[in-house]
Amino acid sequence: MGDKRLTNNLIQELKRGTLTLSVLLMSGQPTYGYSLVTELQDAGIDVEQNTLYPLLRRLESQGLLQSSWDMGDSRPRKYYSVTDIGRKTAVLLGEEWRRINKVMSELMSGLMNGEERK
Amino acid sequence: MKMVEQYLRAVGSKLPWKSRKDITEELRSLLMDQIEATYGDEPTEDEVKSAISEFGAPGKVAARYNTDRQVVAPGLTDLYFMIMAIMAGAMLIAFTTVFIVEALQEMPAGAELAKRILMVPLNAVGAWLSGVGGLTLVFIVLSRIGRRTVDLEENWKVEDLKDVQVGNKIESKIELIISIALLFIFIVLLNLYPSIVTLAENTFVRSGLHLGHRIVIEVFRRYIGVLTVFWAAGIVLRVLILQKGEKGKSLLWAEIGLSVAEALLAGIMLVDRNLYADTGGWIGFKVIFFILLVVNLAEVGGGLLRMVRDRVVNSDPVSGRR
Numbered sequence: 465m466g467d468k469r470l471t472n473n474l475i476q477e478l479k480r481g482t483l484t485l486s487v488l489l490m491s492g493q494p495t496y497g498y499s500l501v502t503e504l505q506d507a508g509i510d511v512e513q514n515t516l517y518p519l520l521r522r523l524e525s526q527g528l529l530q531s532s533w534d535m536g537d538s539r540p541r542k543y544y545s546v547t548d549i550g551r552k553t554a555v556l557l558g559e560e561w562r563r564i565n566k567v568m569s570e571l572m573s574g575l576m577n578g579e580e581r582k
Numbered sequence: 583m584k585m586v587e588q589y590l591r592a593v594g595s596k597l598p599w600k601s602r603k604d605i606t607e608e609l610r611s612l613l614m615d616q617i618e619a620t621y622g623d624e625p626t627e628d629e630v631k632s633a634i635s636e637f638g639a640p641g642k643v644a645a646r647y648n649t650d651r652q653v654v655a656p657g658l659t660d661l662y663f664m665i666m667a668i669m670a671g672a673m674l675i676a677f678t679t680v681f682i683v684e685a686l687q688e689m690p691a692g693a694e695l696a697k698r699i700l701m702v703p704l705n706a707v708g709a710w711l712s713g714v715g716g717l718t719l720v721f722i723v724l725s726r727i728g729r730r731t732v733d734l735e736e737n738w739k740v741e742d743l744k745d746v747q748v749g750n751k752i753e754s755k756i757e758l759i760i761s762i763a764l765l766f767i768f769i770v771l772l773n774l775y776p777s778i779v780t781l782a783e784n785t786f787v788r789s790g791l792h793l794g795h796r797i798v799i800e801v802f803r804r805y806i807g808v809l810t811v812f813w814a815a816g817i818v819l820r821v822l823i824l825q826k827g828e829k830g831k832s833l834l835w836a837e838i839g840l841s842v843a844e845a846l847l848a849g850i851m852l853v854d855r856n857l858y859a860d861t862g863g864w865i866g867f868k869v870i871f872f873i874l875l876v877v878n879l880a881e882v883g884g885g886l887l888r889m890v891r892d893r894v895v896n897s898d899p900v901s902g903r904r
């Protein structure tokens with residue numbers, strides 16, 4: 465068994481890479497920060513609030529998300545939604561994700577078979 | 583909720599000015615959402631405390647919004663600290679020199695001497711701090727310019743490499759560092775103590791040699807500003823060479839340009855009749871200005887030769903294209 469802390473760090477890195485795609489996929493409809501955190505968590509994506517909120521702003525500055533303040537609720541809320549560029553980027557990222565997934569699955573099955581032979 | 587406001591104030595104080603208000607507003611909304619979702623509409627003080635604690639330390643929360651906000655780019659940090667150290671040494675040498683010159687001329691004693699000795703490090707630190715301010719501004723500009731140049735880490739194409747200059751590797755770092763220190767010393771000495779020129783002349787005369795002319799200090803003062811600008815440009819140029827580790831084409835052109843300007847100034851000083859009194863020959867500062875003229879012209883010639891040599895060496899041997 466490898467070092468537990470190191471493994472945890474590597475898992476975090478792995479998750480971070482997929483977070484952008486997850487956010488773009490889940491921002492089809494306008495959504496606010498806290499709601500997005502819970503939606504992601506419900507979908508099985510464990511994300512820290514303090515990782516997600518700055519990411520939303522970064523994606524907005526990159527033109528992948530757009531935002532607007534809604535003053536109608538009990539308190540003002542900033543809603544984010546995916547832009548056209550964000551949608552196209554999500555499609556491209558999705559294709560890449562499938563390709564990586566396929567390659568990784570093949571690599572993993574090789575690893576599993578090796579383990580079994582041992 | 584006072585505690586939430588206090589927390590937001592603590593986070594806000596660490597956020598960038600430009601987006602502080604917007605981020606704070608958003609964090610307030612997010613934090614309140616979390617509190618409401620976890621503890622309902624009327625949370626107790628302990629529950630609010632717990633929610634804030636879970637949200638994270640103010641510094642850590644703010645840091646996530648502060649990426650890519652460095653005063654000096656990471657690639658320049660070592661150089662920045664090195665120049666700071668060079669400046670500290672140069673200022674100490676410059677002010678010690680001023681102290682020795684003044685002490686030899688005025689022969690202070692007792693309390694006056696002690697006061698002047700004490701003033702040496704104090705003046706050096708004061709000048710160093712002003713210098714660090716200027717240096718920081720230069721490095722901020724360099725860091726911003728650096729961002730716009732070729733970034734080989736991301737979004738790069740092989741074609742971008744044509745903008746990367748491959749010049750002559752610098753032979754000696756120490757030589758550059760010493761010349762930077764000397765230029766700092768010259769700037770401080772001439773600006774603070776222009777009559778050091780007269781002192782040098784007096785020392786020359788005391789040695790028994792004949793001086794053909796003397797510098798008119800009032801006229802010489804007019805040249806000090808121009809000399810300071812040229813030397814400051816020389817410092818910037820050497821810092822850039824140190825940073826790149828080589829003299830690319832643009833730096834070589836800048837060096838040639840500076841040498842032309844310095845040669846021109848030396849020539850003007852050489853023929854400016856108002857600058858000299860008791861003109862009875864060449865022996866004196868005229869010789870120094872003449873040497874400066876020759877050295878700078880030689881540097882211009884050397885630089886141009888290097889340009890020609892580089893063009894020949896870098897040309898395609900088959901097609902002759904560069």
